[in-house]
Amino acid sequence: MDGRPMDRRRGHLYRLHIDPFLLWGVLILSAIGLAVLYSATGQDLGATARQGSRMLLGMGIMLVVASLAPRYFLMWAPWLYVAGLLLLCAVAIAGTGTGAQRWLDLRVVRFQPSEMMKVFVPMMVAWYLQKRPLPPRLGDLLVGAALVIVPAALVAEQPDLGTAALIAAAGLSVVFLSGVSWRLIGVAAAGVVLSAPFFWYHLHDYQRQRLLTLVDPTGDPLGTGYHIIQSMIAVGSGGLYGKGWLNGTQSHLEFIPERSTDFIFAVLCEEFGFMGVVVVLALYVVLIARGLHIALEAQGRFARLMAGSLTLTLFIYVFVNMGMVIGQLPVVGIPLPFISYGGTSLVTLLASFGILMSFQTHRRLLSG
Amino acid sequence: MVDPLVIADPATEQFVFRRRVWVAAVAMGLLLLVIVGRLLKLQVVEHGHYTTLSQDNRLKVVPVPPTRGLIYTRDGFVLAENRPSFSLEVVPERAAKIDEVVGALRPIIDITPEDQARFQRVLASKRRFEGVPLRLDLDDGEVARFAVERHRFPGIDIVARLTRHYPLGPEMAHIVGYMGQIDEADLKVIDVPNYGGTSHIGKNGVERVHEKVLHGRAGYQEVEVNAEGRVQRVVKRIAPEPGRDLYLNVDAGLQRAAMEALAGYRGAVVAIDPRDLGVLALASTPSYDPNLLANSQRPRYYQELRDAPDRPLFNRALQGQYPPGSTVKPFFALAALDYGVRNPSNTAWCPGWFSLGGQKHRYRCWKKGGHGTVPLRRAVVESCDVYFYRLAQDLGIGRMHTYLGQFGFGRKTGVDLPAESTGLMPSQAWKRRARHAPWYPGETVITGIGQGYFLATPMQLATATAILANGGRVLPPSVGGHARDRGTQVAIPLRPADKVPDIGTSTEHLAEVLEAMADVVNASNGTARQVGMGSTYRIAGKTGTAQVFGIKQKQKVKNEELPEHLRDHAWFIAFAPVEAPRIALVVLVEHGGSGSGAAAPIARKLLDNYLMRKADARQLTGG
Numbered sequence: 003m004d005g006r007p008m009d010r011r012r013g014h015l016y017r018l019h020i021d022p023f024l025l026w027g028v029l030i031l032s033a034i035g036l037a038v039l040y041s042a043t044g045q046d047l048g049a050t051a052r053q054g055s056r057m058l059l060g061m062g063i064m065l066v067v068a069s070l071a072p073r074y075f076l077m078w079a080p081w082l083y084v085a086g087l088l089l090l091c092a093v094a095i096a097g098t099g100t101g102a103q104r105w106l107d108l109r110v111v112r113f114q115p116s117e118m119m120k121v122f123v124p125m126m127v128a129w130y131l132q133k134r135p136l137p138p139r140l141g142d143l144l145v146g147a148a149l150v151i152v153p154a155a156l157v158a159e160q161p162d163l164g165t166a167a168l169i170a171a172a173g174l175s176v177v178f179l180s181g182v183s184w185r186l187i188g189v190a191a192a193g194v195v196l197s198a199p200f201f202w203y204h205l206h207d208y209q210r211q212r213l214l215t216l217v218d219p220t221g222d223p224l225g226t227g228y229h230i231i232q233s234m235i236a237v238g239s240g241g242l243y244g245k246g247w248l249n250g251t252q253s254h255l256e257f258i259p260e261r262s263t264d265f266i267f268a269v270l271c272e273e274f275g276f277m278g279v280v281v282v283l284a285l286y287v288v289l290i291a292r293g294l295h296i297a298l299e300a301q302g303r304f305a306r307l308m309a310g311s312l313t314l315t316l317f318i319y320v321f322v323n324m325g326m327v328i329g330q331l332p333v334v335g336i337p338l339p340f341i342s343y344g345g346t347s348l349v350t351l352l353a354s355f356g357i358l359m360s361f362q363t364h365r366r367l368l369s370g
Numbered sequence: 371m372v373d374p375l376v377i378a379d380p381a382t383e384q385f386v387f388r389r390r391v392w393v394a395a396v397a398m399g400l401l402l403l404v405i406v407g408r409l410l411k412l413q414v415v416e417h418g419h420y421t422t423l424s425q426d427n428r429l430k431v432v433p434v435p436p437t438r439g440l441i442y443t444r445d446g447f448v449l450a451e452n453r454p455s456f457s458l459e460v461v462p463e464r465a466a467k468i469d470e471v472v473g474a475l476r477p478i479i480d481i482t483p484e485d486q487a488r489f490q491r492v493l494a495s496k497r498r499f500e501g502v503p504l505r506l507d508l509d510d511g512e513v514a515r516f517a518v519e520r521h522r523f524p525g526i527d528i529v530a531r532l533t534r535h536y537p538l539g540p541e542m543a544h545i546v547g548y549m550g551q552i553d554e555a556d557l558k559v560i561d562v563p564n565y566g567g568t569s570h571i572g573k574n575g576v577e578r579v580h581e582k583v584l585h586g587r588a589g590y591q592e593v594e595v596n597a598e599g600r601v602q603r604v605v606k607r608i609a610p611e612p613g614r615d616l617y618l619n620v621d622a623g624l625q626r627a628a629m630e631a632l633a634g635y636r637g638a639v640v641a642i643d644p645r646d647l648g649v650l651a652l653a654s655t656p657s658y659d660p661n662l663l664a665n666s667q668r669p670r671y672y673q674e675l676r677d678a679p680d681r682p683l684f685n686r687a688l689q690g691q692y693p694p695g696s697t698v699k700p701f702f703a704l705a706a707l708d709y710g711v712r713n714p715s716n717t718a719w720c721p722g723w724f725s726l727g728g729q730k731h732r733y734r735c736w737k738k739g740g741h742g743t744v745p746l747r748r749a750v751v752e753s754c755d756v757y758f759y760r761l762a763q764d765l766g767i768g769r770m771h772t773y774l775g776q777f778g779f780g781r782k783t784g785v786d787l788p789a790e791s792t793g794l795m796p797s798q799a800w801k802r803r804a805r806h807a808p809w810y811p812g813e814t815v816i817t818g819i820g821q822g823y824f825l826a827t828p829m830q831l832a833t834a835t836a837i838l839a840n841g842g843r844v845l846p847p848s849v850g851g852h853a854r855d856r857g858t859q860v861a862i863p864l865r866p867a868d869k870v871p872d873i874g875t876s877t878e879h880l881a882e883v884l885e886a887m888a889d890v891v892n893a894s895n896g897t898a899r900q901v902g903m904g905s906t907y908r909i910a911g912k913t914g915t916a917q918v919f920g921i922k923q924k925q926k927v928k929n930e931e932l933p934e935h936l937r938d939h940a941w942f943i944a945f946a947p948v949e950a951p952r953i954a955l956v957v958l959v960e961h962g963g964s965g966s967g968a969a970a971p972i973a974r975k976l977l978d979n980y981l982m983r984k985a986d987a988r989q990l991t992g993g
Contacts, residue, residue, distance in 0.1 A: 136383050178394070180387075181383070206558070234412060234420070235420050235423045236424070237409070237413060237420070238412040238413060238416055238419065238420025239420040239421045240413055241414070241417040241421065242417070252424055255430070257427060257430070271413065276409055276414060279413075283402065291395075294394070298388060303383075306387055310390075314394055317398050317401075321398075324405050325405065328408050
């Protein structure tokens, strides 16, 4: 493995610390995303351009992050985590009782710290576990769990269950990859199942409603059940080849809720059909496979755990979002990577790709 | 590669990690297959079914917002109504270019650059055949001028929307409150589908507390749309249930008189009917105009109010916490009688000051020369401080806390208005908890004259006075009287009729205290004797002067010589007629000087207003 010859053809991309697989995957997905978004927003060029500029910004950040050596992430992990936690606390305190502020202003403030935690939490857990003996012992696992639960609970209180679940999943994926025994995983899973009634009791009414509509979507006519049915009609009527770009009736007649953000996958399905979806899925598979490859090749525990976790998180994004649109998972506010409209989650995602690229392209320097 | 500090087998570790990645990869692959399988089912197997559904899918569900209930006073004045507000809307596909339109409109209706900017913003999110507002809040002249010229402007029309209007404006603002845009905090507590098509929600006052009653239930209609999304016809309509009208206990005449009497002061008036604890008036000055809060012509009005030094948004009657001063003496007198610490004939010697055994500090009576030998009734009538210093010492802070707590001091009265303050009825436990310090005997002494840590809101004092006047029945005060269904006109009570707890005082003790309060107003030595002069009905009352500024021992300062913000707060509590009380009243004038001077005359004016009206006067002279 050490004696691998230098790949001359990738010379200058390597010097820029860019991984070509990830770069092309991201570029093609983003291009498809902009096209779908243009249609989903009712051909709103302004919104599409805004999203495009956010993509450029995100890619700039991706390149900067990629050029940093992995040891910096290791060095900064605890500080980034603490800073993110403080921001979450600030939101929890300052976010109450300000009735005069506008929804959008609050939304921006609310989303920033919780989105960043999707990267900072796994980073912190990896940082903690990398200096302990692996597979981790029970005590270390409990510390790791606490590192995950505190920010996830803060976000869940906002309340933003979708993001909280993603943060928890990102952190726990590190624990999983660190080699924790299957017996412990079984015990934890049993614990979750047993505590489910407790969580049910603590859910907001609308959250319970969302879970219930999964069982019977024909429930309330104005609520989420209606949305899921409309979303499934959009997907199903798309057929094998789709109705064609800008021709989706479900989306253009506003039957699909949140059609430019969380439900944009329904627009994609309706206008590009099964074949179009398969292309997009294939692109995600390329990104995920490359991410796992990077994780397997990565040098050092921290890089391994981090790369694996970021890749698993990407998969969870894709799976949960698609599952929601096709009526198999409850409605939670999770965007479809590179395609949904929205700034902060996109930038965070691209930054995590920068981290992957950094692990991949700094390998030689480390081993040399 | 591996951290040298950790003793582990790198090869095993690598192997475990590899295996985990493969497990994850297989799991992900399977889950993706589930997605693909589901997509195949929806898009290939059931494609025909969904295509039919999608082609038939021309039905859209549109929420229809309910009309909000109106708010009335008990005497039938409208406090909140829904008025049409006119805006100018442009349908882009039918209108000329917007610049030309604005140019042509200029002589008729003024359109500012801000209006145009907002128009462009909204335009981006609408379809070509949907109306986009160009100007909001047109006045009557503009509406009339446009109506004449309308034929020149295809695709432009005047659209009326209902907005909330408060005819009595600032006079009722602290009761009725106002509405505002639904924000994120509201979204967490409301039933969102029920607010479909509704943009505003009660933010303060009755509008907020009785939101559920006033709002009603949203209806919806299923409309058929064509491929462009234009509405073709309404298929089904579930009518909204309009909100219920709300009738308050408030008396508009008394409220107006209270606001006028307080004009120019910072202060508060609360009037309560002791029989049912209905709030007859709640005035707090200065006030604000709730109509301007929603007015697009005054975008900075809220900031102006928030930053104003005399805080017009602050509801002094409900949120203002002041030392109650001597107004609490009747309550402590009753406590002493009920606990057997005093009987009516017990006297105290007042040389003009009091001191605790073994201490030099002199607690002064307001009357420098002293009252001499005073029995209980005279102590209330002349407001002798020394008598109540001793009485407090004998009662002890524990019993004072418990007894006055029954009247609602130290906790929210539970009136149906938001953001009520609790006031503070101190106790040993409170001081340990809040100040981490022991309770000192001197603090008991000054609590006896309503000073020290003791704080009360005008609403608390009015409630306590009403409870005293009704013989000790403890009810929460209520602003809302009943709701009325608009269709059936059936009155619906806002609160379930609960069993009413009782203070449990004896009739003789209560009579003694109430007579003492009557003497405050009617006897020749009463501190508020000028209030009772020439009255055709009997008033009972008590003055109070709450110190803001601690005057040092031996120092002599006249209140009038102090700067205004250090002057005493003036209180007066009253109820009338003594024989069968129909109104209990509290007047507070911030920094007004003395209770008898500043607050008592206002109270008389208001009692006359309420009790001496034509119908009432007949009743009084007849009875």
